[in-house]
Every structure is written in structure tokens, then in C-alpha cells.
Amino acid sequence: MATASVQxxxxxxxxxxxxxLERLPVRPxxxxxxxxxxxxxxxxxxxxxxxxxHEGALPERFELIGIARSPHSxxxxxxxxxxxxxxxxxTKPDPDVLDGLLSxxxxxxxxxxxxxxxxxxxxxxxxxxxxxxxPLNHIFYLSTAPQFFPVIARALGEADLARTExxxxxxxxxxxxxxxxxxxxxxxxxxLDVFEEDQVYRIDHYLGKExxxxxLAFRFANALFEPVWNRNYIDNVQITAAEDIGIGGRxxxxxxxxxxxxxxxxxxxxxxxxLTIEPPASFxxxxxxxxxxKLLESIPQPKPREVGKIALRAQYSAGVSGGEQVxxxxxxxxVDPHSRTETYAALRLGISNWRWAGVPFYLRTGKRLSRKVTxxxxxxxxxxxxxxxxxxxxxxxxxxxxxxxxxxxxxxISLGAKIPGPRLRIRPVNMEFHYGTSFxxxxxxxYERLILDAMRGDATLFTRNDEIEALWxxxxxxxxAWREDTRSPIRQYxxxxxxxxxxxxxxxxxxxxxxx
Amino acid sequence: MNAVATDDNAAADVxxxxxxxxxxxxxxxxxLLRMRHAANQGLxxxxxxxxxxxxxxxxxxxxATRLRRVGRYHASRTIxxxxxxxxxxxxxxxxxxxxxxxxxxxxGLIHETVEIDVGPDHxxxxxxxxxxxxxxxxxxxxxxxxxxxxxxxALSELTDVVLxxxxxxPEAPDAFRRARSQLHxxxxxxxxxxxxxxxxxRLAASFDPPRRRAALQEINGLSIRHxxxxxxxxxxxxxxxxxxxxxxxxxxxxxDSDTFEGTAAADSRDVELRIEPVQQDAPGLGGVTISxxxxxxxxxxxxxxxxxxxxxxxxxxxxxRVLGHSRGEAGILGEGVRQALLRDPTYGPALAAAARMH
Numbered sequence: 114m115a116t117a118s119v120q121x122x123x124x125x126x127x128x129x130x131x132x133x134l135e136r137l138p139v140r141p142x143x144x145x146x147x148x149x150x151x152x153x154x155x156x157x158x159x160x161x162x163x164x165x166x167h168e169g170a171l172p173e174r175f176e177l178i179g180i181a182r183s184p185h186s187x188x189x190x191x192x193x194x195x196x197x198x199x200x201x202x203x204t205k206p207d208p209d210v211l212d213g214l215l216s217x218x219x220x221x222x223x224x225x226x227x228x229x230x231x232x233x234x235x236x237x238x239x240x241x242x243x244x245x246x247x248p249l250n251h252i253f254y255l256s257t258a259p260q261f262f263p264v265i266a267r268a269l270g271e272a273d274l275a276r277t278e279x280x281x282x283x284x285x286x287x288x289x290x291x292x293x294x295x296x297x298x299x300x301x302x303x304x305l306d307v308f309e310e311d312q313v314y315r316i317d318h319y320l321g322k323e324x325x326x327x328x329l330a331f332r333f334a335n336a337l338f339e340p341v342w343n344r345n346y347i348d349n350v351q352i353t354a355a356e357d358i359g360i361g362g363r364x365x366x367x368x369x370x371x372x373x374x375x376x377x378x379x380x381x382x383x384x385x386x387x388l389t390i391e392p393p394a395s396f397x398x399x400x401x402x403x404x405x406x407k408l409l410e411s412i413p414q415p416k417p418r419e420v421g422k423i424a425l426r427a428q429y430s431a432g433v434s435g436g437e438q439v440x441x442x443x444x445x446x447x448v449d450p451h452s453r454t455e456t457y458a459a460l461r462l463g464i465s466n467w468r469w470a471g472v473p474f475y476l477r478t479g480k481r482l483s484r485k486v487t488x489x490x491x492x493x494x495x496x497x498x499x500x501x502x503x504x505x506x507x508x509x510x511x512x513x514x515x516x517x518x519x520x521x522x523x524x525x526i527s528l529g530a531k532i533p534g535p536r537l538r539i540r541p542v543n544m545e546f547h548y549g550t551s552f553x554x555x556x557x558x559x560y561e562r563l564i565l566d567a568m569r570g571d572a573t574l575f576t577r578n579d580e581i582e583a584l585w586x587x588x589x590x591x592x593x594a595w596r597e598d599t600r601s602p603i604r605q606y607x608x609x610x611x612x613x614x615x616x617x618x619x620x621x622x623x624x625x626x627x628x629x
Numbered sequence: 630m631n632a633v634a635t636d637d638n639a640a641a642d643v644x645x646x647x648x649x650x651x652x653x654x655x656x657x658x659x660x661l662l663r664m665r666h667a668a669n670q671g672l673x674x675x676x677x678x679x680x681x682x683x684x685x686x687x688x689x690x691x692x693a694t695r696l697r698r699v700g701r702y703h704a705s706r707t708i709x710x711x712x713x714x715x716x717x718x719x720x721x722x723x724x725x726x727x728x729x730x731x732x733x734x735x736x737g738l739i740h741e742t743v744e745i746d747v748g749p750d751h752x753x754x755x756x757x758x759x760x761x762x763x764x765x766x767x768x769x770x771x772x773x774x775x776x777x778x779x780x781x782x783a784l785s786e787l788t789d790v791v792l793x794x795x796x797x798x799p800e801a802p803d804a805f806r807r808a809r810s811q812l813h814x815x816x817x818x819x820x821x822x823x824x825x826x827x828x829x830x831r832l833a834a835s836f837d838p839p840r841r842r843a844a845l846q847e848i849n850g851l852s853i854r855h856x857x858x859x860x861x862x863x864x865x866x867x868x869x870x871x872x873x874x875x876x877x878x879x880x881x882x883x884x885d886s887d888t889f890e891g892t893a894a895a896d897s898r899d900v901e902l903r904i905e906p907v908q909q910d911a912p913g914l915g916g917v918t919i920s921x922x923x924x925x926x927x928x929x930x931x932x933x934x935x936x937x938x939x940x941x942x943x944x945x946x947x948x949x950r951v952l953g954h955s956r957g958e959a960g961i962l963g964e965g966v967r968q969a970l971l972r973d974p975t976y977g978p979a980l981a982a983a984a985r986m987h
């Protein structure tokens with residue numbers, strides 16, 4: 114299978130020294146992390162920056178500012194960052210590289226709505242540029258609680274930090290981008306009142322995963338599948354993102370999010386879009402995102418009366434997971450004992466276009482299910498006429514193509530094969546391909562790829578404003594219906610099970626959920 | 630056939646036979662795979678690359694150790710042919726190593742190593758020994774670090790990629806001649822070229838901002854410093870700049886201090902070239918300086934945790950560190966194996982320019 118090549122040749126035309134290099138140059142950059150002492154910075158962003166430094170992938174001049182409310186000195190923040198990197202880096206830190214990365218790190222404390230914080234940011238950036246003797250591109254990375262996103266965006270604008278002549282300024286915004294369609298629109302309006310769309314990088318880290326990018330390679334680098342990739346041959350598609358763990362220490366987040374917002378609105382709908390978009394003319398950021406928006410806008414938004422037929426929610430109850438007795442969701446620490454937040458969500462969607470009209474797309478996600486698996490299963494229609502006898506065998510079943518996303522990445526195709534013996538009896542067999550058997554490279558962390566792309570100005574793997582609104586538009590009617598339904602009991606499924614049995618009610622006749 | 634524990638805590642199945650045949654080796658590989666798969670269906674053979682290595686028998690263990698240290702860039706099937714004087718029969722050892730998947734529902738990879746002791750007379754007919762043992766449909770890379778030139782001719786029909794190290798040859802011109810000859814029939818991965826990768830990346834980045842791009846047309850001096858054994862790498866780096874910037878190069882003069890000096894013609898100016906050996910602990914390149922006639926110079930020198938950068942621009946000096954972990958020689962060999970699956974169109978022109986300079 115061909116590898117994905119989704120990054121455009123950013124500077125190759127102009128810089129004669131770039132040809133043939135695997136790693137394209139990144140312009141000198143200063144990154145300002147809002148929420149610099151937060152969990153995401155601790156676990157993901159700082160280790161990703163270290164790994165980029167380790168690989169020699171950071172720009173020749175790179176500066177880092179951390180901002181948070183808690184008071185720290187530069188030295189204290191340096192030690193916090195060192196601890197994060199030593200604990201979470203995927204490569205063992207080289208002390209010289211680590212010292213180099215942290216040697217000039219700065220920390221600014223203050224409230225995100227305090228104009229003085231932004232004056233100090235501007236001064237620090239100016240100091241860096243004087244020290245480095247050249248302008249630096251600016252990246253403002255919003256890794257805070259979502260209620261601060263509009264506050265910070267507005268404050269950056271008021272401090273004249275949204276645009277600086279002669280340098281590129283970008284704002285990276287973590288998920289969740291909005292809480293529903295209205296709040297996403299409002300946040301877009303606030304951000305775009307200050308920044309141009311091409312300065313805004315909305316992160317869905319799922320898109321930074323090699324596995325997800327490989328979907329593009331699978332679809333558009335192989336002629337084998339395209340002829341059957343339509344309503345004439347595909348019977349149904351199931352997208353599953355199952356987790357075997359509970360909510361851990363994330364009760365305060367999860368109680369407000371729920372499974373639909375946590376995974377369906379972003380990751381799973383992105384998988385659906387990449388699986389079903391039309392081939393883009395190129396993998397330039399806007400060409401690919403144009404196709405995704407076109408596809409997402411082709412998914413009919415369910416009407417209120419339809420929600421009960423196409424969507425189902427549930428919560429895990431106490432059960433046995435991995436041989437251990439585990440509590441139900443409402444018994445988890447920090448969770449309201451009467452919580453109506455769903456830990457399982459399933460949907461049946463359709464796509465109203467010529468390629469996909471009539472094909473059901475089933476999505477399901479849940480916590481505390483029997484196993485951890487993310488996959489896309491594409492079931493083809495049965496052969497039109499079966500001359501083979503099926504007596505004495507399992508018989509002929511429709512071909513199924515399964516794109517495995519995690520924990521193992523690969524492709525599995527089920528085929529009908531003759532059972533050895535004197536009679537022509539058929540049973541399905543699997544032809545499996547695992548990416549790990551064919552590539553030597555260790556995949557970089559999604560955050561490394563995304564931070565590098567943001568520094569390079571490549572927005573292909575980030576979500577555009579209209580795309581965000583299209584994603585929310587699909588699930589907003591479901592969220593509204595569930596929010597307004599305060600009386601129906603929330604279905605329960607035992608922890609460690611495959612989910613609620615009632616999820617089968619979403620399926621069209623003749624369809625079954627794949628076994629997890 | 631025995632199952633053993635290997636030194637890296639992985640397990641392995643081993644088969645050995647003296648006075649054996651390629652057909653027996655092939656059969657052993659199939660049988661080991663069948664047995665291991667029957668015992669654990671979660672194990673699958675890696676299918677990336679055949680790597681055929683031909684070495685002197687005295688260096689067999691050392692080469693095997695080097696190959697083990699390449700880490701994650703291990704070829705999926707390695708065939709190590711050790712040439713032993715006066716040997717007439719084939720002895721072989723097949724090691725099928727694997728790690729049990731951490732997740733019982735996950736899968737683990739199997740890597741295969743075939744060691745074959747051969748005699749000098751076998752080399753001319755090496756294809757008949759190797760062909761039955763490689764995995765069909767996978768690219769085959771051939772590495773012969775101790776000479777044995779007949780290896781390449783014997784394996785020419787099987788070879789997709791030749792791995793070589795131009796720094797290994799005592800004389801750079803011989804190395805370049807050999808590499809250019811191989812380029813006619815195969816893709817060449819040259820470890821000497823890979824030693825220049827971080828330097829090429831950093832030079833490309835230094836001139837990437839549009840306001841600095843024009844300075845590429847003002848360069849009037851290039852100085853490259855290298856360890857005693859990396860003259861070919863230094864010439865390849867100079868050749869790369871010459872080929873990318875359309876400099877017309879001619880043979881350089883060799884001074885008493887083993888320094889190459891000369892000029893290249895670039896548009897309406899000359900570029901002074903200097904390639905000199907320096908004392909340094911690490912093998913490979915030690916530094917590069919690019920200067921221009923408009924008051925700009927850039928030096929990059931090897932240092933702890935990356936490259937020490939020094940610029941003079943408009944009379945003002947600045948020094949800083951460009952971060953990056955040194956890959957070491959094991960990392961470069963691993964990168965060489967990985968490069969078998971890629972194609973770099975700039976090596977050929979850089980090699981041609983380097984050859985013209987010596």
C-alpha cells in the first residue's frame with residue numbers, strides 16, 4: 114500500500130536547497146502556550162516539542178513562552194517542563210538537547226483577561242526577536258479550558274498581537290471548539306473578528322494520527338477499491354470507537370461533554386468524512402477541506418421527531434471489566450448520582466449524494482465496553498446470484514472490508530473460500546494486512562505532526578470554520594433532543610459488555626452490529 | 630529447531646545445518662514460520678525489505694551486532710553471507726526472532742535472519758544461493774562492506790538498492806566511481822550522503838526565509854570541516870550545494886595538510902572552496918561555513934545537543950545552538966536501511982559534482 118503524501122510542497126518551488134529533503138524547513142518561531150502548566154501541556158505539548166527538538170525538526174531559532182494563572186518564576190516553569198518531558202517523552206531525553214530547549218524558556222503568570230499579561234507577551238516576543246536578530250513567526254497556542262478561548266482571542270486582538278508586519282501569526286485552538294452549534298458559531302465569530310481564517314488552526318488531534326491519514330492513502334492511492342466505493346456495491350458501513358476504560362479522573366469534563374461530544378462530533382465524523390469524500394484535486398489544505406465540508410453538508414440533520422429512531426444513548430452500570438469489578442458511571446468519583454450524561458452513543462446517518470444515497474452509516478462509541486477498538490467496517494452487497502450450494506457450511510457471506518485504526522492499524526478483507534474436500538462448500542476467510550509488518554518507521558505522536566504543520570503554515574490536518582459548524586450541525590439536533598428529554602430513563606449497559614442491546618433498534622433489517 | 634531467548638529479551642526459533650543447500654534453508658524458513666504461527670497466531674512476519682549482506686567471516690559477528698543496533702529500522706529478512714577462505718560447503722543458521730504482543734488480542738512481528746557461511750568460489754554464483762532465500766516481491770538491498778565486488782554483479786538481477794559507504798573507501802575518487810557505477814543499474818543509498826543530511830537540512834532552513842534567499846546568489850566561500858575518515862561526506866556536501874546552486878566545479882588542489890582547495894564558478898563570481906580534515910572525536914562532518922561578499926557568513930559546527938550556529942551579518946555576530954540529537958553510526962546505518970524505501974533525486978547530481986571536484 115502506498116504511503117500517504119498529504120503535505121504540500123510548501124517552499125520547494127522557491128528554495129533550491131529543499132529538493133529531496135524529507136523534512137521541510139520551518140521558519141523561526143516563538144510559541145506562546147496559554148495553559149502552559151495544564152494537563153495537556155504537561156502530557157502532550159511539551160513532550161512533543163522536545164521530540165521535535167530531539168529529531169532536529171524545530172526551526173533554527175525557536176522560543177517558548179508558557180502562560181498560566183499560577184505564579185512561577187522562569188526557573189520553576191523550566192523545572193515543571195523538564196519533569197513533563199522526562200515523564201512523557203516518547204524518546205529518552207538527551208540532557209544536552211533538553212537543556213538547550215529549556216535554557217531560554219519564559220513564564221508569564223496572570224489572568225487571561227488581564228491586559229498587562231498581553232503587554233508582557235508583546236515585550237517578551239520583542240526581546241526574543243532582538244536577541245535572535247531576526248523576526249520570529251508567532252504561534253499562540255490555546256491549551257486552556259474552553260471558556261477562555263474567546264477571552265484570549267479578543268485580548269490578543271486588543272493588544273495588537275493578532276497581526277505583526279513581516280511575520281506570520283497563527284492561533285492554535287484545542288478542542289472542544291464549542292459546546293453545540295450555537296456556541297461554535299459564536300466562538301468562530303469571536304475568533305474571526307480578530308484573526309483571518311487562514312491564521313486559525315483548530316486542532317482535532319485525531320487528524321494528526323498516521324492511521325487516520327492512511328485513510329486518504331487507502332482511498333486515493335489504490336485503484337482497486339474505487340470502482341466499488343459507492344451505493345451500488347456497499348451495503349452498509351459501521352464505524353466503532355470502543356474503549357474498555359471508564360472516565361478515570363475526567364468526571365468534571367465528561368459530565369459536561371458525554372460520548373456524543375467527546376468522540377462522535379469530531380473524531381468519528383472525521384473518519385466518516387475521510388471515508389466518503391470525493392477525491393480532492395490536490396491535498397492542499399483548502400481543497401481537501403472543501404471536499405469534507407461538501408460531504409458533511411450532505412448528511413441530513415435529523416429532525417426532532419426522528420432522533421429516537423436514529424440515535425441512542427446509554428450509561429455503563431457496575432460490571433466486570435478485565436476480570437475486575439468496576440463501578441457504574443453514576444458511582445464514579447465526581448459524577449452526579451442522577452447524571453443523564455451518556456457514556457455510549459450510537460447513530461444511524463445517511464449521506465444524500467449520488468455516491469452514497471441509501472447507504473446507512475452506523476456510528477457507535479462507548480466507555481467501559483468489552484474491548485478497546487477503533488475500526489471502520491464496510492460491508493458489500495451480496496453477490497446477485499449464488500450458484501453454489503451452502504448446505505453443510507456457513508455459506509457465502511457478503512465481503513467485508515475492515516479498516517483497523519487502533520490498537521493495530523491495518524486492513525482486513527473477508528472473502529468466500531472453498532472448504533477443502535470433495536464438495537463445493539464455502540466459508541468466509543480473512544485476508545489481513547497490518548501496517549506494522551510493512552513499515553519500519555515509528556509513527557510520530559499526533560501532536561508532533563500538528564505542531565510542526567502549524568509552524569509550517571500547513572492547515573490540511575486542521576478543521577476549518579465551516580467544517581466545524583457542519584460537524585456540530587449534524588449532532589446538534591440529537592444533543593437538543595437528549596437535553597430536552599429529562600424524563601425517559603437513561604438506558605444502562607453493564608461495564609465490560611458490548612453495549613446496550615437496544616442499540617440494535619437503530620439497524621435496518623438484515624443488519625447486525627459487528628462483534629467488538 | 631530450537632526455541633531460545635535472545636539477548637534483547639525477545640524470543641527466537643533457531644535452525645542450523647552444516648553442509649546445507651539453499652532449498653533446505655528455504656524449507657527451514659517456511660517450517661519455522663509455520664510452527665511459530667501455529668503456536669501463536671498473533672505473530673506475523675514483517676515484510677518490508679530483504680537485506681543481503683556479504684562480509685568477511687572475521688567480521689561476521691561484528692556486522693551482526695551492528696545490524697542488531699539499528700533498532701526499529703531493522704530489515705524484515707536479513708541474509709548475512711560470511712565469506713570464509715577455502716570453504717566449499719554451505720553452513721547455515723536461521724534465526725526467527727519475535728516479541729510476544731503485550732495485548733493478547735494484538736499482534737507481534739517476526740524478523741528473520743539467515744546466516745550462511747560461504748566460500749570465495751560461491752560469490753560468483755551467489756544469486757543461486759540467495760535467490761531461493763529472499764522473500765519475493767519485496768525490495769532487495771545489497772551491502773558488501775568488505776569489498777567482494779563480484780557480489781554486485783552476481784546479484785545484479787535481484788538487487789533493487791545498493792547500500793554503500795563512500796567514506797569507507799581509502800580514496801574518495803574510487804568511492805565515487807563505484808557509487809556512480811552502481812547508480813546505472815540500482816538505486817544507491819550512500820551512508821556518506823546520509824551523514825550530510827542534518828547539515829543539508831540546516832543549510833536549507835537557514836536560507837529559507839524569503840529575505841535570505843537572495844544570499845544564495847551571493848555566496849563566495851564554502852568551507853567544510855570533517856573527521857579524517859569523512860572526506861567523501863564533505864565532498865558530497867560541497868557537491869550538493871554546487872549542484873543545487875548551479876556552480877561549475879573543477880578539480881580541487883590537495884595541499885600538504887590534506888586540505889582540498891579551489892574555486893567553483895557561479896554566474897559572475899567565483900566561490901572559494903576549502904575542504905579540510907579536523908581533529909574530532911565523532912566520525913563524520915565537523916562544521917561548515919558559508920560566506921558571501923555582502924558581509925554575511927554562517928557557520929554550523931558540531932556541538933553537544935546539536936549544532937553551534939554562528940552568523941556575522943552587517944558586522945554583528947550572533948551565536949546560538951540549533952537543537953538535535955546525534956544519531957550516531959548505528960542510527961546512520963538504520964537510516965540507510967530505511968532509505969531503501971525512499972528515493973532522493975539530489976544524490977546523483979551531488980555525487981557527479983563531488984566526483985568532478987576530486
